[in-house]
Amino acid sequence: MLSTAFFVSASDRATASTSTTSTSGTLTVGIVSPGAITNLNPWLAGGQSAITTDQLRGLFYITLLLQAPNGTLMPQLAQSWSSNANATVYTFNLRPNMEWSDGTPLNASDVVFSFNVLLQNPLFDTLNGFLVASLIKKVTALNSTAVRFTLVHPFSPFLQYAGLGKYIVPAHVFSQVSNLSNYTGSANPVSDGPYMLVNWSAGATVLHYKANPHFYLGKPKIENIAVELLSPTANIPALLQTGEITLAQPTPSQVAGLKGQSNIGVSFSPGVSILSTYFDPAGLLMFDDALYPYNVTLVRQAIATSINRTQIVDLALNSYGTAGSQGQLPTSLTQWIPPNLPNYTFNPAKARAMLQSIGFKNGTNGYLEFPNGTAWQPQIMDTGGSASSVVSVIVQNLKAAGIDASESVVTIGSIVKGLQYGNFDMILLGTSRPPIPDFVLGVFVTNSVTPVGTQELDYHGWARWSNATVWNDLNQARNVSSFTQQYNLYANAQQIMAQQEPLVTLYYAQNIWAYSNATIHGWSKVAPQGYQFPQAPLLMALGVPSASSGSPVNTTYLVIGVIAVLAIIGVAVYAVRKRKG
Secondary structure: OOOOOOOOOHHHHHHHHOOOOOOOOEEEEEEEOOOOOOOOOOOOOOHHHHHHHHHHHOOOOOOOEEEOOOOOEEEOOEEEEEEOOOOOEEEEEEOOOEEOOOOOEEOHHHHHHHHHHHHHOHHHHHOOOOOOHHHEEEEEEEEOOEEEEEEOOOOOOHHHHHHHHOOOOOHHHHOOOOOHHHOOOOOOOOOOOOEEEEOOOOOOOEEEEEEOOOOOOOOOOOOEEEEEEEOOOOOHHHHHHHOOOOEEOOOHHHOHHHHOOOOEEEEEEOOEEEOOEEEEEEEEEEEOOOOOOOOOHHHHHHHHHHOOHHHHHHHHOOOOEEEOOOOOOOOOOHHHOOOOOOOOOOOHHHHHHHHHOOOOEEOOOOOEEOOOOOEOOOEEEEOOOHHHHHHHHHHHHHHHOOOOOEEEEOOHHHHHHHHHHOOOOEEEEEEEEOOOHHHHHHOOOOOOOOOOOOOOOOHHHOOOOOOHHHHHHHHHHOOOOOHHHHHHHHHHHHHHHHHHOOEEEEEEEOEEEEEEOOOOEOHHHHHHHOOOOOOHHHHHHOEOOOOOOOOOOOHHHHHHHHHHHHHHHHHHHHHHHHHHO
8 A cells, every 4th residue: 555655654544544433424535745745834835745735725724715617706705805997906805704713703804914924024925926915005904804905006917816826814823923934834723714624743644624613604514534645656546446545636647547437436627726726737848048058049949849749648648638838828718829829830850950050960879969069968857757758758759859858857856956046958847827827927937037056946037037028018917907908918928938938838737536426425516517626615515425324223123123032032942941841
């Protein structure tokens, strides 16, 4: 068992197996994590396990708004919202009579506190990409259920960034924490989400949750959730078949082994739920745009021309995804993608000719050399596992174009270090991007490039690429509210990014969940609507058999049955004795 889920310790399993005392049962969820979870601070990104960390926190911390599967903003802690005509004042009206999991009232003062922490700690604001601190002039509680945000200047995506991208935390708890930067998380954090985390410790491989009786939608049907952290190489089909887990996200290559099994259901959706919005799982080929030869635009274009994105989707993703757009945006955002973007159609011969046109030479081994005659042997860093399936296709594609590339499997920590210091050739970055044009187009754009070898903590600067026009277009788009104005600015930014190709968007993958349909009730009805774990609409609909499931036993009949059996035995004994007598 440990070979497929090596993050799970024996003691954690023992605890998980005994946590089914509730009459409403336990849901066991397997979530793949690239490493142990050591920090559940609501403002920190979670380091190498950021996506996993947000899924875990999403059970017990929630946000003001929720994004519906069709992209619509929905009420969550806030029941309504409004803005003034020029998008400089936003007001959120909270639901009345809400409580934290410890019974303390949840009101406007908690929202004000949560955002003031971001204003006082700007680094916290940058870590999840939804930047709002520099926009906010002041945040004010108008009364116990109304909060007003006054902005420094107009910002049209503010509802998405502030409403979906920031957790609301209990002021009465965190106001007592002396150093929020060093805070790793409580063993039993006070919750505003549907569940409460119970007895957590850093590095635990199973996290235990109990239903929150104070949740604003009511107490969930499932009393307990046990989340097991799985290795990226975990055999999820086997874990589902044995019943060790009842819900998990398999890799595309594992789907074929699940689809034909009558007791396993598989559902697909375009994105994964992080915070209260959807993020499209994406594969990016990152260049160090400040390091030769990747600082040459034509080299990046040639590499893009060398890669068969459709082949990557078909072979590495088993067709569960789409090829990436040249303009960076998820292909689901059709209304924002302009026509006639530069297109790098797979053409190895053309790619080789492009490189030769700027001085690259054919070496004796058949591969291209630098113009000075030295070998060019770029390495593509990845973390192994399913990432290797993608990189193996890229390596074959590049070799066909004369680029003697190879794979370098490293830890996620090495990936992050390479991105921060800029000491890499290419990196396969598996990430997730929300369907918000401002976020995706600006995620790796900076107006100040950090020199190679100097640490860059803000991921916006990891590509080490800057373009003044793109920078200005994105900032202008934030200050206008009409679709036409925003479209024109985003379209121009996409044209430039597609032409300069600071990174290659390889694919956008589908999100896959597999579940035991004999154990989980409600998943097949709610998940197809698009809601996902850990979003409240899904969690509130789910049910599992209780630990004492089965037909109830009527004790009266049980007593009568026992008496009848004893009577029959008594008669038989009397008859035997009488015959012997």
